[in-house]
Amino acid sequence: MNTILQLLFSGIAMGFVYALCALGIVLIYSSAGVVNFAQGSLVMLGAYIGVTFLTKAGLPVILSVICSAIVMGFVGVLFERIAYYPLRDQGSTIVIISTIGVSVFLNDGVYVLWGRAPLFFPPLLGGPPLELLGARVPPQNIAIAVITLALLLFQTMFFKRTWLGRKMRAVAQDQDTAALMGIKVPKMIDFTFAYSTILAAIAGIFAAPLFFVSPAIAQILSKAFASTVVGGFGSIPGAIIGGLCVGVTETFAAYYLSSAYRDAWAFLLLILFLLVRPQGIFGEIVAEKV
Amino acid sequence: MHRRLILVVTLALTLVMGLWGAVSAEEWIPIEEFTIGKVLHMTGDVALTGEKQRKGLELVLDETNAAGGINGVPIKVIFEDDLGTNPGAIAALNKLLYDHEVVVTFATVRSTMVHALSPIIEEEEIPAIFGGSAWSLSELRNPWMFRVRCDDRTVGTAMAKFLVENLGHKKIAALHDSDSFGTGGYQETARALKELFDIEPTTVQKYASGTKDYTAQWMAIRDSGATAVFGWGTRSEDDGIILRQRKEFGLDNLDYVGSASYSSGTTRDIAGDTAFGVHSLADFSWNTTDPYQQEHIKAFEAKYGFLPDTDTTWTSTGMIVFVDAIKRADVLKTENGKHYMRPVKETRRRIRDALRETKDLQTPLGKANCDVWQNLIHSINVIQVVPEGERYISTVTVDFELYQ
Numbered sequence: 001m002n003t004i005l006q007l008l009f010s011g012i013a014m015g016f017v018y019a020l021c022a023l024g025i026v027l028i029y030s031s032a033g034v035v036n037f038a039q040g041s042l043v044m045l046g047a048y049i050g051v052t053f054l055t056k057a058g059l060p061v062i063l064s065v066i067c068s069a070i071v072m073g074f075v076g077v078l079f080e081r082i083a084y085y086p087l088r089d090q091g092s093t094i095v096i097i098s099t100i101g102v103s104v105f106l107n108d109g110v111y112v113l114w115g116r117a118p119l120f121f122p123p124l125l126g127g128p129p130l131e132l133l134g135a136r137v138p139p140q141n142i143a144i145a146v147i148t149l150a151l152l153l154f155q156t157m158f159f160k161r162t163w164l165g166r167k168m169r170a171v172a173q174d175q176d177t178a179a180l181m182g183i184k185v186p187k188m189i190d191f192t193f194a195y196s197t198i199l200a201a202i203a204g205i206f207a208a209p210l211f212f213v214s215p216a217i218a219q220i221l222s223k224a225f226a227s228t229v230v231g232g233f234g235s236i237p238g239a240i241i242g243g244l245c246v247g248v249t250e251t252f253a254a255y256y257l258s259s260a261y262r263d264a265w266a267f268l269l270l271i272l273f274l275l276v277r278p279q280g281i282f283g284e285i286v287a288e289k290v
Numbered sequence: 291m292h293r294r295l296i297l298v299v300t301l302a303l304t305l306v307m308g309l310w311g312a313v314s315a316e317e318w319i320p321i322e323e324f325t326i327g328k329v330l331h332m333t334g335d336v337a338l339t340g341e342k343q344r345k346g347l348e349l350v351l352d353e354t355n356a357a358g359g360i361n362g363v364p365i366k367v368i369f370e371d372d373l374g375t376n377p378g379a380i381a382a383l384n385k386l387l388y389d390h391e392v393v394v395t396f397a398t399v400r401s402t403m404v405h406a407l408s409p410i411i412e413e414e415e416i417p418a419i420f421g422g423s424a425w426s427l428s429e430l431r432n433p434w435m436f437r438v439r440c441d442d443r444t445v446g447t448a449m450a451k452f453l454v455e456n457l458g459h460k461k462i463a464a465l466h467d468s469d470s471f472g473t474g475g476y477q478e479t480a481r482a483l484k485e486l487f488d489i490e491p492t493t494v495q496k497y498a499s500g501t502k503d504y505t506a507q508w509m510a511i512r513d514s515g516a517t518a519v520f521g522w523g524t525r526s527e528d529d530g531i532i533l534r535q536r537k538e539f540g541l542d543n544l545d546y547v548g549s550a551s552y553s554s555g556t557t558r559d560i561a562g563d564t565a566f567g568v569h570s571l572a573d574f575s576w577n578t579t580d581p582y583q584q585e586h587i588k589a590f591e592a593k594y595g596f597l598p599d600t601d602t603t604w605t606s607t608g609m610i611v612f613v614d615a616i617k618r619a620d621v622l623k624t625e626n627g628k629h630y631m632r633p634v635k636e637t638r639r640r641i642r643d644a645l646r647e648t649k650d651l652q653t654p655l656g657k658a659n660c661d662v663w664q665n666l667i668h669s670i671n672v673i674q675v676v677p678e679g680e681r682y683i684s685t686v687t688v689d690f691e692l693y694q
Contacts, residue, residue: 003509006539010505017502108333116338118527120560129538138538211502212527212560215335219500254506260468260496262506 002134007251009132013141014223015247016148017210020203021224022231022239023151024196030159030234031172031192034084034092038099040221041106042079042197046072046204047213048110051121061124068201076197077190084193085186107215118216121208144206148240151199155236168192222263223247226270232280241281245269318630323366324359324622326612327386327395328605329407334374335525338556339399339601344369345594346602347396350609353589360616362624363631368392376406383407387414393637394616396420396608397435399601401427402470408432415635417642419612421604424474428663436645437665438608439600439655442471445571446478447486448670448686449520449547452569454487456672457545463516464491465507465532467524468498475522475549492516499525504535511541518545526556533557533564542567550600553675565675569683573655574603575671577682586654598654607653611666614651615644646693661690 021043028036036042049071053064083098125139159165170178171188179185204217211217223246228234231242246266253265273280328347331340347367355364368390370382379398386392387410394417397404401424411418412432419436420427425443427435453459464480466472476494483489492514495507511519523529529552536542546568551557553570576587576597586606590598598606616622619640621632631637648666651658656669668690672683 003513006509007505010503014503111333111337116341117556118530118560120562129540136539210531212530214527216500216525216527220502251503251506255509258496259507259510260498262501262503263498 003255005133005135007255008248009135009137009141011248011251012244013137013144013210013247014251015227015244016141016144016240017203017207017243018220018223018227018246019148019240019243020144020151020199020206021220022227022243023148023155023236024199024203025224025228026234026236026239027155027196027199028192029228030236031168032084032088032189033172034095034099035225036099036196037096037221038079038083038103038106039196039200039224040218041103042072042075042200043204043207043220044110044213044215044217045075045106046197046201047121047208047217048114048119048204050201050205050208051119051213052114054121055119065124065202065205068205069198072197072201073194076194076200079197080190080193085189088189103218103221107218110215114213118212118214121205121213123209124206140206140209144210147202147206151202152236152240159236164191223250223266226266228280229270230273230280232283235280235282238280238282245281318623318632319634321363321629321631323364323629324616324631325390325392326365326367327383327390327392328367328369329372329379329382329386329396329398329403330369331374331398331400332369332371334372334378336374336400340374342599342601343399343605346590346598347605347609349590349593349602350606350613352593354609354613360613361622363622363629365613372398372403376403379403380406380410383410387416391634392416393631393634394418394612394641396605398422399439399604400471401474404435405430405470408435411435416638417615417645419608419645421608422471424470425478426470426474428665433664434642435664436611436660437663438611438653438658438667439573439604440667440670441663441665442475442478444668444688445549445670446475446480447482447688448672449479449571450482450486450489451686452571452672453518453520453545453547454483454489457518457547457569459518459545460487460489461492461515461517462489463511463514463519463544464494464521465504465511465519466494466496466522467528468496469524471524472496472522472549476520479520479522497528499528501528502531504532505539507532508535508539508541511544512539516544518547521546521548521552523549523551526551526554526560529554529557530560530564533561533568537564545569547571553673553680554601555597555599558675558679563677566677568675570673570675572671572673573600573667574598575673575680575682575685577673577680578671578685579682580656582652583654583656603654607655607658607667610653611645611648611651611658612641615641615648618647619644649692656685656687659690660693662693664693665690 024039050068053059053067083102123140125143129136129138227242231238249269250266254262370385372379372382397420399421401422404420404422421439423442466476550572621637648660655667658666669687674681
């Protein structure tokens with residue numbers, strides 16, 4: 001087995017998982033100007049809802065994913081109505097604290113609803129690992145890569161080519177002006193949050209077979225956040241590239257430097273970017289006029 | 291005249307003081323019930339184990355109270371949430387001590403928390419039973435702390451012997467959680483491998499709790515040429531991912547001998563067939579041949595509908611040890627339907643002394659004997675995870691020196 005290739009493929013697989021979560025962060029940031037610290041917990045909730053449809057309700061995989069996405073869409077609207085909309089004029093700090101509160105609520109709430117034991121989630125794409133240039137790649141990792149790239153394509157097209165996407169971008173740029181243009185701002189924000197939580201559901205369902213379903217899934221928020229910074233805050237391709245950078249860096253550093261500090265290497269990369277290129281790979285330097 | 295007066299007054303005072311002292315020594319405090327504290331994981335990451343610990347404890351508590359308590363005095367256990375953190379554990383113990391004024395207490399199963407609680411336990415001079423297995427806790431020499439689980443030194447030695455003597459390996463890699471439990475366990479196994487067989491691990495791979503990918507660790511283990519791995523893990527999720535990736539990388543031909551969590555019901559549930567074949571050194575086995583332990587399993591399953599495990603049995607064992615010591619300490623009595631306890635300090639001292647005299651007491655974790663380190667359990671089970679559940683292989687009991 002080729003060690004370097006194995007590390008690379010595993011790093012890429014982890015990177016795609018981070019990127020899936022980062023896409024949701026980027027979406028809300030781009031549309032509502034808010035850093036959503038509850039995104040990791042929403043990913044976790046998506047996994048719990050997915051496992052419920054799959055194992056408790058006995059639905060087929062595809063139907064479970066669709067049902068979870070629909071439920072999570074409503075969760076997103078509820079989240080926006082409770083944690084964002086009433087506070088939107090209070091400043092970003094207040095909204096961020098509100099999202100942290102939602103995160104704590106969800107992390108403890110799943111204990112009440114689903115108990116404390118981690119749950120098994122079968123791989124969406126089963127079968128033995130594929131041999132690829134001497135490295136082994138589980139089919140689930142390939143499924144994650146495909147769905148992430150598909151979402152990247154969909155999201156890019158959606159924001160650039162559809163009226164709805166353009167309206168959402170207009171709301172993100174200036175809510176007052178967008179309202180003067182006849183755009184129903186509250187509805188657009190509702191839609192943004194719903195879409196973001198649908199993304200969280202997809203991320204949760206695809207990550208669950210790798211990590212099992214437990215509140216620990218929410219911990220990927222920190223890596224997803226690092227991915228958005230490295231890729232460029234607000235950039236959709238940046239979220240993917242940032243996620244891959246974080247995943248590959250931590251995997252190689254864990255092998256060649258120290259496995260005990262795997263998380264530290266990811267955050268070292270984050271600090272390096274903040275020092276050297278704070279706008280990230282795809283970000284642009286914004287000049288501020290006084 | 292004056293001298294005689296002084297003599298009379300002195301004699302009178304001596305008599306009064308003597309009588310007062312005699313009365314004081316026999317003084318009993320009226321109580322409603324005897325209170326035991328339990329620092330418990332009720333919320334936070336490890337809350338799952340807390341729920342099980344509570345059930346294990348309550349099984350013995352209910353049995354004791356149903357049998358009339360201790361000398362007719364009912365026992366009450368007060369739980370305080372440690373949030374799964376050291377500061378939380380300290381706050382919980384302080385609440386038990388000052389808000390609830392418990393007489394004795396349980397600490398926790400997590401060694402790092404027990405380390406944090408030790409100074410308070412020693413300062414307050416309160417007998418405390420704990421389940422943390424780190425050997426470093428014995429080295430604290432806290433006269434008020436008693437361990438009711440097998441310590442890591444014993445487990446590490448048993449693990450090293452099993453790897454070399456039973457499985458015949460010489461090239462052995464280590465994979466452990468970098469927390470105090472994982473590090474302590476690794477150190478004890480590595481020490482035993484070196485001292486008993488002059489074997490050094492081919493590679494030592496660490497990870498932080500909650501790590502989601504172990505590719506780097508598995509590649510390093512494979513590249514080291516190891517034929518077996520010993521693992522010390524804390525969380526079932528981590529164990530599950532480690533075992534799944536072991537199979538994905540085609541490394542399931544390496545023998546894996548892990549700490550107790552590798553054979554826990556939770557790990558088996560989530561790891562599925564990737565756990566089959568893994569050996570584990572567990573405090574408790576469902577397939578034990580010991581009749582007393584089998585009775586315990588039946589009683590537990592009848593009450594709660596699921597089988598006991600390490601998390602439930604250490605608190606059951608602790609409660610049995612406490613009840614036995616409190617009975618022998620002669621600190622409780624019932625007269626005319628009213629319950630009495632000796633003064634708190636004296637009660638605590640007597641219970642501590644009784645705990646030290648524990649000998650050949652049957653518990654779900656084997657016979658409890660208090661040794662010079664105030665460790666009471668000296669047996670560990672070697673089991674293997676199989677499709678049917680687990681296969682009991684043997685029970686290893688190490689030599690120990692009784693406290694008295």
